[in-house]
Amino acid sequence: MSEHFLPGPPPVALTLRRSARARRISLRISQLDGRVTLTLPNGAREAEALSFAREKESWIRDHLAARGADLQVGPGALLPIEGRDRQLVPATGRRVVLGPERIEVPGPAVAARLQGWLRQLARDRLTAAADHYAALLGKGYSRITLRDTRSRWGSCSSQGALMFSWRLILAPPEVLRYVAAHEVAHLAEMNHSAAFWAQVARIYGPYEAPRHWLRQHGADLHRIRFDG
Template sequence: MAETLDIGDPPIRVLIKKSARARRFSLRISNVDGAVSLTMPKRAALRDAVAFAQDHDGWMRKHLGKRPDQIVPTFGGSILLDGVDVPITLGTGRKVQFEAGVLYVPGTGAQVPAKLRAFYKTLARDRLAEASERYAGLVGRRFSRITLRDTRSRWGSCTSDGNLMYSWRLIMAPRAVQDYVAAHEVCHLVEMNHSDAYWRQVAAVFPDYKAQRSWLKRNGQQLHRYQF
């Protein structure tokens, strides 16, 4: 189990990471989920790590205070879909429906997050599978399979054996962003790197990639605000 520290009052949970390459203490706050981690030299004393974290208590609270609040989807609230904030309303039947710009969710309020998660994952799989097929055709390659995950550090990946992985939270981003990530990963079927040749391949199939890449950098953490 990972070692953690509770610093200050109210406590801030700090994850300890020991590194043989680290030469000094360093703190990092994740832009995605606000997790705080402290990297320390492998042979350093834990008491020194505690002192370092305590000395930076104010810095941690300042930066954590700037993070957007977390959102639990519920009736009367709203959620992003295709880059648009859409209202959540009580629906009928057994399935979530998206009609006329409104998400209709059947069941109780407590069931809303899980039902929306399932709906979003299904929709994301359909969208990203279609986009992957389209861009794979453009680059003249085939992929093996697609998996969806709720990843924190990346929006997609491509393995050397042609497996594609995407974050299902991309369904909350604009359609052009979803297409860009699909194009980005499919192009790794041609170039398994981020060389100039790779980016030329991306530009060939998705000329507007820079704008969509910038959107993710600016707004990506907003997609992780929603707690399912």
């Protein structure tokens, strides 16, 4: 893969990747992070791909504008924690303090410090939820891991290993609990059959509202950037 830019206000980063299966140059914009990817057949020249991107520049910029801007985490930023907006405030103490309207984070690396704190809070909340739903289901799981996944909010392996996106801590608590129940239900049904959804309903209750929330707002959680 290689990185290039479309010049302009602002410049647009382009990722060029080659694929043996590609028959022509194709263009994709991720709705999660706004990444613009050009896929090239092995025999195509990079100059051809960049020319193709320039021809599609208006389309690219229109789609990026419709997607909305990323939120860079830093002092003064307003970001959701357990579904409630809090303002990030630099602190002089030694620990992160979460209040009803603000979150105080010691520096100097405020964004990195907050991300680590959120991951730990997510682990605590997801472990408690998974334990609760596994007990209701009558089945145990082998372990829990947290990742920053783009394509799914959670998974359950055939060995009973649960994986969750730590960004669920940014969603309302009922959404986090729904995802935990969803993955725990796979311990009994490794599919999405009617029997599976019956297990979700049995251990969680009505799940339509949190499922809909993820479909409508889940991508927004990936626009919160901690890499500044």
